[in-house]
Amino acid sequence: MIVTDAVRSYLAETRPDPDALLAEMQERGARDKVPILDPQAATLLHVLARAIGARRIVEVGTAIGVSTLHLARALPDDGELISFEIDRERHTAAQSYFSRARLAAKVDLRLQDAAEGIAELTGPFDLAFLDGLKAEYTGHLDLIVPLMRPGGLIAVDNVLMSGAVAEGRPIDGWSGDRVATARAFNDHLLSHPDLLGTITPVGDGIALAVRR
Numbered sequence: 001m002i003v004t005d006a007v008r009s010y011l012a013e014t015r016p017d018p019d020a021l022l023a024e025m026q027e028r029g030a031r032d033k034v035p036i037l038d039p040q041a042a043t044l045l046h047v048l049a050r051a052i053g054a055r056r057i058v059e060v061g062t063a064i065g066v067s068t069l070h071l072a073r074a075l076p077d078d079g080e081l082i083s084f085e086i087d088r089e090r091h092t093a094a095q096s097y098f099s100r101a102r103l104a105a106k107v108d109l110r111l112q113d114a115a116e117g118i119a120e121l122t123g124p125f126d127l128a129f130l131d132g133l134k135a136e137y138t139g140h141l142d143l144i145v146p147l148m149r150p151g152g153l154i155a156v157d158n159v160l161m162s163g164a165v166a167e168g169r170p171i172d173g174w175s176g177d178r179v180a181t182a183r184a185f186n187d188h189l190l191s192h193p194d195l196l197g198t199i200t201p202v203g204d205g206i207a208l209a210v211r212r
């Protein structure tokens with residue numbers, strides 16, 4: 001738990017209900033144990049994408065497309081979102097949701113390892129969301145920073161790992177090794193010479209960093 005139970009309940013009560021498609025995706029995520037973004041964090045990403053007028057977005061870790069949907073809905077008509085996923089079943093599920101959402105034209109879902117895929121991209125991007133394998137975060141960040149426009153925003157999920165990262169010990173299935181890796185990544189992001197970053201306790205911990 002990162003926030004108190006009372007805060008968590010209040011946030012849930014004040015959140016608008018998801019539309020039918022998002023509700024279906026969330027149910028599938030829960031049923032199939034797909035780790036999807038916390039709703040508060042997903043809304044935060046949507047608001048931030050709108051606030052910076054994001055037109056080009058890159059994402060690592062589509063899963064079945066929940067975070068992708070929040071980001072894609074923030075794009076203008078001529079916007080573009082490229083999202084990488086290595087699990088074929090999740091990638092296929094996301095494709096079907098995006099054709100139903102009539103967003104397939106804006107969303108380029110790639111069944112590809114993110115490090116390989118990012119290396120093929122041409123910037124500039126306005127927003128990047130990192131949510132793949134936590135041990136690969138540093139590599140993904142280092143590939144993405146040069147592709148971001150000045151003022152572009154990078155968001156990273158699970159940087160607090162249920163509070164385990166702050167406590168420096170395993171909690172909720174986050175192992176000691178993963179906690180140590182997360183702490184090293186957070187230090188890397190916060191001290192990166194090209195980024196101005198901060199860590200927020202939204203969802204499972206979202207790091208936000210703007211390219212200088």
Ligand SMILES: C[S@@+](CC[C@H](N)C(=O)[O-])C[C@H]1O[C@@H](n2cnc3c(N)ncnc32)[C@H](O)[C@@H]1O
Pocket residue numbers: 035036037038060061062063064065066067068084085086087090112113114115131132133136
């Ligand atoms: C936490 S889930 C993503 C959740 C999604 N962003 C959401 O909030 O709806 C992480 C996903 O990253 C994918 N993944 C892990 N390593 C990857 C890699 N190297 N390249 C692309 N995808 C990867 C996993 O298969 C998994 O579906």
